[in-house]
Amino acid sequence: MPNVIELKDVNKIYGTRVKSQILYDINLEIEENSINSVVGASGSGKTTLLNIMGTLDRPTSGEVIIDGSNTKNMAQHKLAKLRNQAIGFIFQFHFLLQEFNVFDNVLMPSKIQRNSRTEVKERANRLLDMLGLYKYRQYNVLDLSGGQQQRVAIARSLINNPKIILADEPTGNLDLHSSEDVYNIFKQVNKEYGVAFVIVTHDKHLAGRVIKIQDGEILLVSPSAR
Numbered sequence: 001m002p003n004v005i006e007l008k009d010v011n012k013i014y015g016t017r018v019k020s021q022i023l024y025d026i027n028l029e030i031e032e033n034s035i036n037s038v039v040g041a042s043g044s045g046k047t048t049l050l051n052i053m054g055t056l057d058r059p060t061s062g063e064v065i066i067d068g069s070n071t072k073n074m075a076q077h078k079l080a081k082l083r084n085q086a087i088g089f090i091f092q093f094h095f096l097l098q099e100f101n102v103f104d105n106v107l108m109p110s111k112i113q114r115n116s117r118t119e120v121k122e123r124a125n126r127l128l129d130m131l132g133l134y135k136y137r138q139y140n141v142l143d144l145s146g147g148q149q150q151r152v153a154i155a156r157s158l159i160n161n162p163k164i165i166l167a168d169e170p171t172g173n174l175d176l177h178s179s180e181d182v183y184n185i186f187k188q189v190n191k192e193y194g195v196a197f198v199i200v201t202h203d204k205h206l207a208g209r210v211i212k213i214q215d216g217e218i219l220l221v222s223p224s225a226r
Contacts, residue, residue: 003030006028009062010028046200101140183203
């Protein structure tokens with residue numbers, strides 16, 4: 001199966017006078033339509049790895065290839081366009097815009113593309129319906145529970161029909177029941193839309209391929225459990 005993300009000999013060093021190396025010679029491939037869980041202790045480099053996969057940060061050395069495009073020498077505006085089109089992001093803190101309702105929050109990434117076509121709005125409605133939020137589409141996001149707000153963030157991440165979803169501790173602020181709901185949604189989206197997931201998590205419940213990182217190095221990549 002083709003890869004949607006490839007990391008080749010990726011290193012990340014922060015600082016100039018005092019240097020701190022976070023990632024060491026990372027080589028990793030993420031296949032289309034796969035679910036991947038990144039696990040490891042706090043400070044092991046999980047979030048840095050995810051940020052580099054999402055082109056939110058650049059490696060000090062090495063190559064990051066997203067959906068066949070090598071980002072190494074890509075200009076910032078082209079990088080931003082690739083990121084907006086190919087990648088959806090879900091964070092522990094959902095970063096919804098409180099001044100907008102549910103429907104407008106879901107549409108926000110498409111507005112960045114200046115895409116307000118009817119089919120985009122229809123897609124937003126379908127996503128909200130799939131996630132059990134259609135009746136809340138005109139609600140302010142502050143009127144929703146934490147689990148509902150995270151589902152809004154999931155719909156938002158899918159609005160531009162990305163090939164990849166990167167999720168950083170997406171259930172970190174949720175109770176066990178809401179966490180299980182979110183993971184079941186990920187599996188449903190993966191099955192119905194063919195979206196690949198890379199999920200930084202401390203939870204053990206999520207099926208799929210497990211990528212274990214320790215002290216900035218990948219120690220173990222287990223095959224998919226699906």
